[in-house]
Amino acid sequence: MSQKAKPTIHDSWYKGHPLVWFLSPFSLLFFVVSALRRLFFKIGLKRVHSVNVPVIVVGNITVGGNGKTPVVLALAEYYSRLGVKVGILSRGYGGNASIYPRVVSATDNAEEVGDEPLLLATRSKCSVVIDPIRARGASYLAETLQCELIICDDGLQHYALHRDVEVVVMDNRKVGSGFLLPMGPLREGMWRLSHVDAIIHNSDTMPTFDNAVAPQFLMSLAASEFVSLVDSSRTASVESINEQPCKALAGIGSPQRFFNQLTKMGITLNDEVALPDHHAFSEKDIPSGRVLMTEKDAVKARKLAHEDCWYLPVSATISSDFYNLINAKLVKRGLAIEQDQ
Structure with missing residues (x-):
């Protein structure tokens, strides 16, 4: 019998538990500091760094993961297919690299470069650079690696880097309680949603x-076969995976989203284990038997996996209207784009 993931303290906070009102003075302080910071960038007291190629920022106005990585991958694939040399920029959250900017390769360790950058480097085949100082990393991609378009994974509130296009990604939690940090999950107020170029909803x-x-678009995540963590050449269909009792684990922003996806695919889950976003895996986290996990978790758990551990690669499908909107903005910026056939 399936054991559903239980609601956590984080879930209660995200939805606006009454106790969060004790944090209201800190949210007021956060509002004032954030507003002053934006003002300083606007009037020039803080410098906005520009690079000589267009920059797309894919971010959100809430804390936690909600599907940005599939959107970054979809944009990178789309423009690479059009002959544009794409570079991907990430802060490298969760990694401990000692030198920046750092180029990420598929053979790197997630502990050093972060789980999401490693996934992006493995899947996209584009140049991926991590740097906590995003302006510096963007300059490296544009000037040293000669990229023609930079896609920034997260960094919507990193105003030190000029951007030409802003895309917000949201899931079915939307803005949660609607409170600013630390009362709630909002990094910026709801007003921000009218100032970006597009909103992608990772929702049905x-x-x-x-x-x-801003203009809104739905994103669907398509998945086909499961892939072995031990040997990536081994794949398994939904039918074959379902032949054994399955346990699912997820260390992403919304683990339940992954569990729901497996259920919709027809997978019978005997257990659901929700872990914190960017969770650092240890041997005790990997149960025996058939284990299913996200691709993001797989890049961290690969060395700890046993023969019956599988991950599910997903690809984002977004309306062509979304790409047409982004194309129009990039052409104005000077990027030469041949229309996709």
Whole structure:
């Protein structure tokens, strides 16, 4: 019998538990500091660094993961297919590299470069650079690696880097309680959604907002076969995976989203283990028997995996209207784009 993931303290906080009101003075302070910071960039007291190629920022206005990585991969694949040399920039959260900017390769360790950058380097085949100082990393991609387009994974609030296109990704949690940090999950107020260029919803249905927002698009995540953590040449269909009792684990922003996806695919889950986002895996985290996990978790757990550990690669599908909107903005910036056939 399936053991569903239990609601956590994080879930209660995200939804706005009454106790979060004790944090209201700190949210007010956060609001004031954030507003002043934006003002300083706007009037020139803080420098905004520009590079000589277009920059797309894919981020969110809430804390936690909600599907940015598939969007970054989809954009990288789309523009690479059009003949554009794409570079991907990430802060490298969760890694401990000692030298920046750092080029990420598929053979690196997630402990050093971070799980998401390693996944991006493995899947995209593009140049991936990590640097906590994003302006410096962007310059390296543009000037040293000669990239023609930079896609920044996260960094919507990193105003020190000029951007030409801003894309916000949201999941079915939307903005949670609607409170600013630390009362709630918002990094910026709802007003920000009307100032970006597009909103991608990692959801089955298009949500509605009371306030004006940027053009909205739905994203669907397509998955086909499972891949072995021990030997990536081994794949398994849903039918063959279902022949044995399955345990699912996920260390992403919304683990339940992964569990729901498996259920919709027809997988019968005997257990669901929700772990914190960017969780550092140890041997005790990997149960015996058939284990299913996300690709993001797989890059960290590969060395600890046994023969019956499998991950599920997913690819984002987004309306062509979204790409047309982004194309128009990039062409104005001077990027030569041949229309996709």
